[in-house]
């Protein structure tokens with residue numbers, strides 16, 4: 001199929017790459033076309049025909065698919081196959097909106113398992129490992145998605161799911177778990193709770209963790225690694241594209257995620273939807289051209305990142321995801337990302353990483369309160385010291401974010417803990 005006669009190596013491999021993406025994406029469009037769903041009608045409205053996609057330029061002018069398309073076509077409107085071909089349904093956790101229903105054919109499930117397996121093996125998972133899977137089971141993609149990859153690896157799986165932390169600690173300790181799969185929030189919580197039980201996870205055989213489903217700042221990662229005595233690996237994914245396993249941390253660079261180039265076509269765009277040059281920040285856009293049940297064309301993930309490097313069909317390296325566009329809060333006219341606040345907190349050894357931002361309207365102005373708590377074991381600090389920490393934090397936040405944020409301090413362990421994804425914002429303004 002490919003011409004190898006071209007002696008110009010780079011040109012030749014670019015040519016092969018282009019041919020691969022053009023073929024795969026026009027095939028995906030063809031399947032959508034003959035699937036006869038609402039998705040097909042949308043593409044027809046944009047005058048898109050699979051026959052007209054012959055170059056990367058054509059791909060880059062295809063219309064985007066958005067989260068709103070999932071809402072508007074709920075539940076099955078984006079499916080390219082009848083439900084008789086679908087063997088599994090999942091749904092996004094609905095962090096910001098109504099859940100998005102996604103489906104998988106037999107091949108989709110097989111491919112998903114293969115990609116998760118790649119992610120896990122790349123960081124040394126083997127059949128000798130005993131894996132505690134504390135991602136939620138159910139319609140959320142985390143639990144069952146990771147299970148596919150663990151089972152394919154031959155490792156021993158403990159499908160713990162979320163909640164019942166004391167039970168999970170028993171399982172981890174008694175069964176000698178060597179690998180933990182969970183959200184970073186749960187990993188922190190697990191270490192707090194096991195400390196209360198005088199069980200030091202760092203001294204257990206646990207050696208490796210795969211964590212994701214929510215942003216986690218670098219310093220949270222180092223805390224998790226230290227407290228659990230593990231290497232913590234960043235795993236990325238979203239239900240609409242597949243679930244966990246769309247991307248994995250580069251073993252040589254903890255700041256990068258590798259997004260698999262043989263399954264996904266990756267672009268970064270600005271707010272207007274224009275491509276930005278490699279290295280510039282923007283919104284991650286993914287085309288999942290091999291998916292059968294729901295192949296998505298140029299899906300706007302809402303996740304903010306930038307391209308670090310490209311390596312052909314192997315994949316595209318992007319920066320770890322620190323924020324998403326729909327997380328952005330506009331407060332007193334200033335755009336802020338809650339994750340920026342989280343990152344600031346990790347610089348204070350007297351504070352825990354847990355926080356809740358509350359925003360309310362007072363008269364015509366927004367008022368922001370940051371609820372934070374003292375770190376474990378710090379409940380006996382001098383009042384004047386706590387006051388200084390709080391004043392210092394206000395100043396730091398003002399410098400960092402450009403707005404005044406009121407700080408309320410609590411004793412360790414007071415703020416609500418989450419066993420799956422954290423909730424960090426409570427926006428009480430009427431139109432929020």
Ligand code: ADP
Pocket residue numbers: 092093094095096211212213214215216234235236237238239240301303320321322324
């Ligand atoms: P929802 O959008 O409802 O939360 P999902 O449960 O599918 O739906 O979550 C996918 C989202 O979770 C991603 O788009 C991204 O914002 C976030 N996410 C997943 N993994 C990571 C990660 N490793 N780092 C940062 N964010 C992540």
Ligand code: K
Pocket residue numbers: 095213214421
């Ligand atoms: K999320």
